[in-house]
Amino acid sequence: MSDIYTNENGQIVLCVDTSIYDDWVIEKVLYWLTGDYIITRANQDKSSIQTITLEIKKGHHGEEFQQMKERLSNDFIDYKNRQTIARETANIRDLLFAKAFANNDDFVEFTFKD
Numbered sequence: 001m002s003d004i005y006t007n008e009n010g011q012i013v014l015c016v017d018t019s020i021y022d023d024w025v026i027e028k029v030l031y032w033l034t035g036d037y038i039i040t041r042a043n044q045d046k047s048s049i050q051t052i053t054l055e056i057k058k059g060h061h062g063e064e065f066q067q068m069k070e071r072l073s074n075d076f077i078d079y080k081n082r083q084t085i086a087r088e089t090a091n092i093r094d095l096l097f098a099k100a101f102a103n104n105d106d107f108v109e110f111t112f113k114d
Contacts, residue, residue, distance in 0.1 A: 002049065004069050012037075012054040012068055019048040021076060026050070028079040029072065 003015040016026060030039050030052065037054040044051060054068075 004072060006065055007053075009055075012065065014052040014054070014072065016050045016052060016076075017048055018043075018050050021080060022083075025076065025079045025083055026052070028082075029075040032075070 002017050003013075005013055007013050018026075026041075030041075033039060033054060036057060038057055040053045040055075042051045042053075043049075
């Protein structure tokens, strides 16, 4: 997230760099806000910046700006870390699944050396 502010209409506006946070991360962060906010996303021309606007739904009480800012900052870091860990451990997870569901007689044991 590169910037966050409130506009003249009281909406929260995020500017997210999509070269740092891809769609998976952005969607995970925004998903949990859909109950209370109307969310719009727009890509800026010839830029990796995506502008996201959060408007409080009628009948809902939004968080204070500072609380929302802290929450969004934490959520972007959290989901980016989850994505990194999932990507880095994908091979290990696949090996564990293969071993767990393989017939023991058909599975070849591998010895890993440092």
